[in-house]
Amino acid sequence: MRIFIQHRTHYAYGSPAKAVMQLLRLTPRNHDGQTVKSWRIDLNCDGVLKAGEDPFGNLTHTLALNGPISDLEVTVEGEVETEDRHGIVRGACERFPAGLYLRETPLTEADAALKEFAHDVTSEARKDRLEMLHCLLVGIYSAIKFDTTPTNSATAASEAFKLKRGVCQDLTHIFIACARHLGVPARYVGGYMLRTDGVTQQEAGHAWAEADVEGLGWVGFDPANGICPTEGHVRVATGLDYLGAAPIRGTRQGGAEEQMRVAVQINQARSQWQS
Amino acid sequence: MSLDEMNAEDGSVREPYARVAQWLATVSPEQLERRRVEAELFYRRGGITFAVYGDAQGEERIIPYDIIPRILSTQEWSKLAAGLEQRVKALNAYLRDIYGPQDILKAGIVPPDLVWRNPAFRPEMCGVEAPHGIYVHIGGIDIVRVDEEEFYVLEDNARTPSGVSYMLGGREISIRLMPELFRSHRVAPIENYPNELLATLRSVAPRGTMSEPTIALLTPGIHNSAFYEHSFLADGMGVELVEGVDLFVRDDVVYMRTTEGPKRVDVIYRRIDDDFIDPLVFRPDSALGVPGLYGAYVAGNVTVANAMGTGAADDKVIYSYVPDFVRFYLGEKPILKNVQTWRCRDPEDLRYVLDHLAELVVKEVHGSGGYGMLVGPHATKDQRADFAERLKVHPENYIAQPTLALSTCPTFVSNGVAPRHVDLRPFVLTGADGVRIVPGGLTRVALRDGSLVVNSSQGGGTKDTWVIEC
Amino acid sequence: MLSRTADSLFWFSRYVERADYLARVLEATIRLSSLPIRREDAENEWASALATAGCRADFDALYDWVSPAKVTRFLAFSKRNPTSIRNCLRIARRNARQVRTALTAEMWDTINTAWLELNKLDFDNMDASAMARFLEWVKEISLRVDGSGYRTMLRNDAYWFARLGIFVERADNTARILDVKYHVLLPEHVVVGGGLDYSQWAAILRAVSALTAYHHVYHESLKPMRIADLMLLNPKMPRSVASCYGAICANLDSLAEAYGRQGEAQRMARSMHNKLENARIEQIFETGLHEFCETVIAENVRLGAAISEQYLV
Structure with missing residues (x-):
């Protein structure tokens, strides 16, 4: 399937910023079942955009602007060709052994409640790791209500779990925290998803988790949808948690009241190669 | 004795x-x-x-x-x-x-x-x-x-x-x-x-630094417990004592803001923790560090x-x-x-440690400052029992040494x-x-x-x- | 030197200078209001003290009407007035602490000791004589800071930034008091009778400690135009705007020479200095004393911003 993606992030500053520096993880790589056909980054102003790679193998751009800057828009746009691999990720850029992904991070720390939950929902399926992860996936999908209001990008897994509400980022953190507690290496994936209901305008990118399963390698689990990633999922960046895979991490000097607006458009592209 | x-x-x-x-x-x-x-x-x-x-x-x-x-x-x-x-x-x-x-x-x-x-x-x-x-x-x-x-x-x-x-x-x-x-x-x-x-x-x-390298000591500021030492060392070396806000990065090069304009910095003796060094890469809420410093380091500048x-x-x-x-x-x-150190993550060591708590000093693996440790011979029976429980829950967090x-x-x-x-x-x-x-x-x-x-x-x-x- | 260090030195000096100025304004107002004048006039004096200190709006946000006790309290030691004498000294000390190693031990000692003494004062139970002693003490602190800086600091950029702070603040203060009081100097000012005009005029001069200087310079009784001349244009009077600008130019030139480059701050200061040198007080009265003071204040604010832009950020 060929997927068209356009992701706009717009910042407006109440008073102009003197300088802005951002680290972008907005460029997907190729792996089995995912081929980037075209991709570009645009800015609405002059700035230095330096391409690089982080230690996890994500493609990065460092954006540096000198002000006064009253607004900034970062747009990425492109087309990606995908195939359904049942969530199994092969041929991707791997810089670390799976064992690294057992690290706890502040956002994915499992507190007592999460630990208990992790054991409860997987109690039937302790033997088989894959089965256990599916139990976890379904368990989280049904226990946590999707709600964009109560959490933000700094909300930790345990807080979201206590609220029983959150967005895909929170559900992914909860999944990761539980999996790691159960001894399964797990990581955060930032990307996009083509919706199956025909809605093409979205308010944000998507996030899900990947867990390491013997014999299969990394397998994706999308707890916000209760499914394994399909051909509608486009992987962009992976990390230990949101902070390692965030599409944009930024700092600014000066300027007041930052307002951020995100608009994502995802639809099936009409392939020019189609016969 | x-x-x-x-x-x-x-x-x-x-x-x-x-x-x-x-x-x-x-x-x-x-x-x-x-x-x-x-x-x-x-x-x-x-x-x-x-x-x-x-x-x-x-x-x-x-x-x-x-x-x-x-x-x-x-x-x-x-x-x-x-x-x-x-x-x-x-x-x-x-x-x-x-x-x-x-x-x-x-x-x-x-x-x-x-x-x-x-x-x-x-x-x-x-x-x-x-x-x-x-x-x-x-x-x-x-x-x-x-x-x-x-x-x-x-x-x-x-x-x-x-x-x-x-x-x-x-x-x-x-x-x-x-x-x-x-x-x-x-x-x-x-x-x-x-x-x-x-x-x-x-x-x-x-390598490739032209002429005299410029050195700065990066401090979290006057509220840090060791601030006196930071200013003392900066003075003793004759280098600038800087806070994060005094530095900025452009094109992977670190500069300090001086009254004579930006001055390139080659070596930073930092007295802030890893977590706070660069909000783009480490803790995003850090106001003590310098955005882009990690990138400048990776670039070798x-x-x-x-x-x-x-x-x-x-x-x-x-x-x-x-x-x-x-x-x-x-x-x-x-x-x-x-x-001699017993690693409590190792079940055999853990067993030994639990059996000999009264003779040993047990320390948290990532603890410092003398906090979170048990000095067996000086501890009460209750303290030892309490510590034994903690050891059993998180053995990997502890090591033990003879007193x-x-x-x-x-x-x-x-x-x-x-x-x-x-x-x-x-x-x-x-x-x-x-x-x-x-x-x-x-x-x-x-x-x-x-x-x-x-x-x-x-x-x-x-x-x-x-x-x-x- | 680090821009932040220069910034702290600059503001350290400004806040000590401002505390000194506030003490003088308060003294002059207390003195004036003790004279036999009408109640409205007395009230006006207190209101204009607030205006001279540039904090009328802050005061109005807290109180419904003006009373001598309220204004005194507000200007001297209210914690809620960001530029009360107490807060000025607090901010000055905070800036000094930031750059302790750039100050000499004597300067640090002066401001630190002042701060410690200030904290021991019982602000809630201060009668008239205690207040007088307090204001006297504040003026002493600024003399000590000034003197210890003059006597102990190396003559390098640290010194020049510290001095710049004093003179930029002082020029602002002098222009401001004239701007608020200009009406009592104008010919159409209604004569309220007797020696009250004299007292009004003397109060202005006292606020910039220039009453004696006036007599030495002009050898005659107080005349409004002469007062304005002394405060704006006389280069010998250390608190005149012209004299402040002479010092501002000298310190900015020292910086330009040491750094081998100059900029907007030097150009602005020089242009203002020229303007003051070439001005004649008669002309100023013709075109409007008030307008002239407004211009000086605005230019001075712009100069502060230019210094900041060029050196301090």
Whole structure:
């Protein structure tokens, strides 16, 4: 399937910023079942955009602007060709052994409640790791209500779990925290998803988790949808948690009241190669 | 019985202490008290204070100072110095390895999860070349003695070890308040420490740095407990004392904002923690660091001393492998001994530890400052039972060591001169042109009778340390 | 030197200078209001004290009406007035602490000791004589800071930034008091009779400690135009705007020379200095004293911004 993606992030500053520096993880790589056909980054102003790679193998751009800057828009746009691999990720850029992904991070720390939950929902399926992860996936999908209001990008897994509400980022953190507690290496994936209901305008990118399963390698689990990633999922960046895979991490000097607006458009592209 | 560094067991005075013993026999407690008060005044007037974390008033306190010097002979020192150099070389080799080829994991010497799951390990440093291959430019190695022969390493401090201003302050007091005693010994100088530090930092400037490298000391600011030390060292080296807001990065080059415009910075001696160095890469809410500093480091345009991620070499489990590092990387026999360490993550060790809690000291792997530890012989039965529970839940968080009979030194306390337990923190400087160690270090003394905890936050004091020819 | 260090030195000086100025304004107002004048006039004096201090709006946000006790309290030691004398000294000390090593031990000692003494004062129970002693003490502090800086600091950029702070603040203060009081100097000012005009005029001069200087310079009784001349244009009067600008130019030139480059701050200061040198007080009265003062204040604010832009950020 060929997927068209356009992701706009717009910042407006109440008073102009003197300088802005951002680290972008907005460029997907190729792996089995995912081929980037075209991709570009645009800015609405002059700035230095330096391409690089982080230690996890994500493609990065460092954006540096000198002000006064009253607004900034970062747009990425492109087309990606995908195939359904049942969530199994092969041929991707791997810089670390799976064992690294057992690290706890502040956002994915499992507190007592999460630990208990992790054991409860997987109690039937302790033997088989894959089965256990599916139990976890379904368990989280049904226990946590999707709600964009109560959490933000700094909300930790345990807080979201206590609220029983959150967005895909929170559900992914909860999944990761539980999996790691159960001894399964797990990581955060930032990307996009083509919706199956025909809605093409979205308010944000998507996030899900990947867990390491013997014999299969990394397998994706999308707890916000209760499914394994399909051909509608486009992987962009992976990390230990949101902070390692965030599409944009930024700092600014000066300027007041930052307002951020995100608009994502995802639809099936009409392939020019189609016969 | 522990070793007393002045009075040998047979009642004789150990040679290095001969003159100190004579002197102690002639001074009255009143004279000692007067000097103690003067010493305290010296610290207070100089503002050589520290803030205690968790102290609501944010009160500035001074660390108690004991005016009776601690003496080491040059023979003792030269053996210790050789061991320190070897130890820090091994720590640097280990860091170079785990952030590079990871040979030690392949060789099966260190279990990989001790690296991967160590919170102080920074994946962000993997594959990043440290300028001149040095990670730990300033190391503080805590040393204890239990007998005449051996020095034991109690702990390695590879992050941002502090205390050097107390070492130098103590020397200033010795020279001012006890000139006769000081002159009667030939005490190896330490006042050149800021110069040695400067030379070390200069030597590690990124390759290709034109002319004189510009060096800056990065401090979290005046509210930090060690701010006095930061300003003291910056002054002593003649370098700028900067906060995060004074620096900025453009095109992967670090600049400081000066009245003459941006000035390029080549070497940053940072006294802020890894977490706060660069909000783009580490903690996003950090206001203490410099956005883009990590990128400048990766690009090879700035040296950060100590490098980020050095904490992966100094926790209390990794500690137990350092003698293996010496053998593996240097092919040498370790000069300094390690204290025997039981790793509670290992079920057999855990069983032993639980069975012998009353004899052992149990420490948190990532704890510091003497917090979160159990001194078995001094603990109550309830405390031990409580700790045993914690051990069973999170064995991987703990190690245990035998209760060491730390050596004692004569110390002036309320009821006169009495032996008190001491340790020693020498500061080891590693530059591109070699290792520098000023003779001695910071002697910390547990002022409470019988106490083994020397940390300043737990009622410890300091002493001047004299390395003398005898 | 680090921009932040220069910034702290600059503001350290400004806040000490401002504390001194506030003490003088308060003294002059207390003195004036003790004279036999009408109640409205007395009220006006207190209102204009607030205006001269530039904090009328802050005051109005807290109180419904003006009373001598309220204004005194507000200007001297209210914690809620960001530029009360107490807060000025607090901010000055905070800036000094930031750059302790750039100050000499004597300067640090002065401001630190002042701060410690200030904290011991019982502000809630201060009678008239205690207030007088307090204001006297504040002026002494600024003399000591000034003197210790003059006597102990190296003559390098640290010194020049510290001095710049004093003179930029002082120029602002002098212009401001004239701007608020200009009406009593104008010919159409209604004569309220007797010696009250004299008292009004003398109060202005006292606020800039220039009453004696006036007599020495002009050898005659107080005349409005002469007062304005002394405060704006006389280069010998240390608090005149012209004199401040002479010092501002000198310190900015020292910086330009040391750094080998100059910029907007130097150009603006020089242009203002020229304007003051060439001005004649008669002309100023013709075109409007008030307008002239407004211009000086605005230019001075712009100069502060230019110095900041060029050196301090």
